[in-house]
Amino acid sequence: MRKVIPFVWFLCFCYFSMEAQETITFKADLVKKELEHVATDDLKANQFYDLKLLGVNTAFVAVVVTTTDYSLTSSTPGLLKSLLLKIPDSGILGFISQESDAPKYGLIYAQSMEHVKKLDSLTERANALYEVSNDNAEFRTLDMVKGIQKKAQLHLRELNQVFNTTADILQPKKVDYDVLRSNVAQSYHYIQSAKHYYKTLLENSDLSIDSSVANELILYSSNLEVLSEAIDLETSLRYFDFLVGATEMKNYEQFPELLKASKDVMEAKITLINTFTNDTIFTKKIDFFTKKGGFKFDFSTGFFYNNLNEKSYYLESQDDGRNRILEENGSNFDIAIGALAHLSYQFKAGLRGGLNAGAAVSPLDGITRYLFGAGVLIGREQLIGINAGASLARLDVLSNSVESENGNLYVPAEITSVPTYKKSKWGIYVGLTYNLTRERKK
Structure with a gap:
């Protein structure tokens, strides 16, 4: 029994260490x-x-x-x-038809004004606390520190009611700062979306509305344009972070x-x-x-080596009344320029691997090669891809009417050009691709 107890303590310690x-x-x-x-x-x-x-x-x-x-x-x-x-594309117009009436347009404007009031409330409380804390910036006594902390906590509880519009008189002792901070950002984005919504309605020449509705839309749009200029997301979040930071004073x-x-x-x-x-x-x-797993979808462009090349032939007259088909000297490979779509699994932040498909065009013959294969993508924001797989192209091949004899190919003397037809042919490819222009989107 005594030997078991230390082992249990060890397991508990490991568990809580991992959960910390x-x-x-x-x-x-x-x-x-x-x-x-x-x-x-x-x-x-x-x-x-x-x-x-x-x-x-x-x-x-x-x-x-x-x-x-x-x-x-x-x-x-x-x-x-x-x-x-x-x-x-889908946007804010997706849930409102062209037959919407003025009250529905006005509802979005009214909601925007509520979000403006919420952000104004945040600004007022942050400015009030800053003035007090700046007067006692050194916080020489413990009472000064506690006084600022209590005021900051009070402001945050009040803001929690403002942004969550809760009518509960019993305020929670602990405010979820992450959720409240997200609400601040959502208020800003709602105002910006509403501004673009009204602007889009006014610019949409296909939208048929009467003059009274048009006047209201112009009023809504102009007011939101002015108000949105005075509201800045970074400033609002900075005010909020100042209130949160003021709840604790340390080194x-x-x-x-x-x-x-x-x-x-x-x-x-x-x-x-x-x-x-x-x-x-x-x-x-x-x-x-993020070192998260899961499947990713990306594009890359680059250069592809493949063994699909269209052969060229010429005719050589023979004494037996036939023309012999001879192959022109040329390369048995091709270099094409193209792009791939990648469906890959991310093993860690800078490495992923999976399947790809795409197309490449050869500058030598102008024929499109369709590519199907697999590869790896290396890089965090800018990607380098190493890919290999099968290639498919429609190429000219010799017609079945060509006569074969002892490994040589012949056509009747009256035929003055090599008979060919289009055929889909498979080959292999190896490609080096890159994506240096990936964009960050929220």
Whole structure:
């Protein structure tokens, strides 16, 4: 029994060690204005990581961190567009028909105004707390620190009610800062989408509406245009992060469960601000790539070696009244330029492998080769592909009317050109491709 107890303790220790929250730690050098020992380790997908920043005094240094998840996408190469189905775009107009009446248009405007009020409420509370904390920037006493912390917590609880529109008088003791921060971003995006929605309606010449509705749309569009110019997503999120940071005053800053990569790459923007002068000390952007598995879809272009080449022939007259068919001297391979579509499995951030298909055109004969194979893609944001597989092309081959004798080919003397016909032929290909223009999309 005594031997079993230590073993159980050991298992429990290992379990809780594996379950412990992982922390990514940086050290700020305010003199050099840089972050030391920045490691851009890959992140596990959909797992929260704490962000800890050493070397700062939050009594007078505010740390603002904004994270954005991006998907890496590549545009369809022109050669492949004719081979792929076109997918129609969808937008905010998708759920409103051209017969919609004015009240439905006005509903979106009314919702936009509610989101404007929410962001204004955030701005007012952040400015109020900044004025108080700036007056007591050194926080010489513990009471000063606790006073700012309590005010920040109160503002965040109030904002939680504002953004979640909850009528519950009993406010929760703990506010989910991640959810609330997401609500701030959603309010901004709703306003921007509404602005583009009304602008699109007015620019759509096919939309038939009466003059009263048109006047309301112009009013909605102009008001949203003015309001959206005064609203900035980065500023709103910075105000929110300031309120969260003010709830704790230490000689370091830690953001629990801030980093969570759910797409291909997550960009973390770390800004240090001197609250005495309200000046930015420095800003650092760090990319964290996701080491998540799963299937990915990409395009690449490049060069392809293949053994499908169209042979050329000429006729040589014989004494027996026939013409002998002879092959022109030429290469037995071809180099083509084309593109591939890849369906691959991502093993880690910089390596994936899978199937591909595409097409390539030879500059030598102008014939299209269709490619089917497999390969690997190497790289994080820019990709290099090594591919191999089968190639298919329609080539001219000798007609069945050609006579074969002792390994030689003949046609009657009256035939003055080599008879051929088109035939699909299979071969092999090896390709080196690349994609250096992948874009980040939210």
